[in-house]
Amino acid sequence: MLVIVMLALMVGGSPAVEGAVKKKAAKRQQKDALLERYDVNHDGTLDAEEKVAVEKDFLDRFDKNEDKKLDKDELDAVRQEVAKQAATNLRKKKK
Numbered sequence: 009m010l011v012i013v014m015l016a017l018m019v020g021g022s023p024a025v026e027g028a029v030k031k032k033a034a035k036r037q038q039k040d041a042l043l044e045r046y047d048v049n050h051d052g053t054l055d056a057e058e059k060v061a062v063e064k065d066f067l068d069r070f071d072k073n074e075d076k077k078l079d080k081d082e083l084d085a086v087r088q089e090v091a092k093q094a095a096t097n098l099r100k101k102k103k
């Protein structure tokens with residue numbers, strides 16, 4: 009399940025016209041946004057326990073039809089939320 013979410017996050021986001029560098033930066037921001045929220049012990053990675061929490065949180069927040077899976081539309085909402093979070097973090101850092 010989480011693999012699907014991660015995959016969607018990797019694939020989605022920036023349009024193909026954008027440069028690879030920009031795309032990479034955007035991905036890193038999105039990853040940072042996830043880590044900021046879910047890396048409870050701040051070791052820079054999501055361990056098994058933290059991933060379970062991510063999955064649960066995503067399902068809680070985005071599984072609109074409550075089938076315990078995230079379909080394409082629901083994953084779109086996840087992507088938008090993570091992108092938004094990444095943008096917010098970026099603004100905070102810039103000040």
Ligand SMILES: [Ca+2]
Nearest residue numbers: 047051053055
């Ligand atoms: Ca961690």
Ligand SMILES: [Ca+2]
Nearest residue numbers: 071073075077
């Ligand atoms: Ca669903």
